[in-house]
Amino acid sequence: MTNVIYRIDWSDDFCHAQQTRAPTHETAEDLPRESDPFCRLCCNNCLRWRHRIDTSWRGWPPGAAAASEEAAPAGLITAAEITLGEIDQAMVEKGKATYDVKCQACHSTGPNRVVGPGWKGVTERRKPEWIMNMMLNIDVMLETDPEAQKGLEECLVRMPNQGLSKDQGREVLEFMRTL
Template sequence: MQRPPALPRLIIFSTLFGIAFGPLLTGCGGSEAPEKTTPPPPRLLPRPPETSAPPAFPGAITAADLTLGPVDKAMAQKGATTYNVKCQSCHTLTDKRVVGPGWKGIIAKRSPEWIMNMTVHTDAMLSVDTAAQKMLEECLVRMPNQNLSVQEAREVLELMRSI
């Protein structure tokens, strides 16, 4: 009896060997785990020295810019509309904090111009105002810029004054 030629037998053997053990060999890579990257901790803003002067930055709203009389109910109603669209997900009309502080009683804690500046110029306030920086440390979430106009912020202030 004649033996089959060696070359076809070698090809068949190599193919069967590759099919049987190929997946095992490719799955046996190094045992090193993929490198886990952890995000760096959030950087806190440097604290400026304590000062009693109002925040100084371009466009800052001062007490002289505001004339407050009795609560304007029409403005407060417009402020409520703005609140429902842009503020409600983070703030409540009670004293309870959700993401940001609740608004009830905020007028007793903060001046109207401070509230207006925090609403309109959030980034500037967080960079220069120690009270704003302290709130950021407590709340751990930076208030996003809602692009409120000065008029919208004034209407929101009236809402805050009405609660």
């Protein structure tokens, strides 16, 4: 007897599911071990592959649309909390000093990766609140943000929480804006 793989087809309202048999050539024996969904779910770090899920197929996973409409997890900084104006040189100097002590070992001010990504142009690629949350709320971001999870997968090293205050984070952001 062979193990048959089933797929679940969700209804448009995600309330009803129907199992349909996968094509007959797709049995568990036919699949390479690394593509075994159970192995990926249970043996590997789920957060490392979650961003790869194709969500274009009928809104999979169920409730994905509702989850994206929920508020940001508690404790995360929102866009309303960050006001960017002209570059404040005093903040830039303080941010540079913080960078020299806490960030320079892993991040360059150029485009190249050291351990973590280089910072050149980061304020053009990412929103200010995303950058602040990566500095101040790294654990929550790695649990909930697909882009942060993708970055972890690329760098292979989890960024440690540096214990920055909100003011220090804002100063480092101001420094990043000058790069």
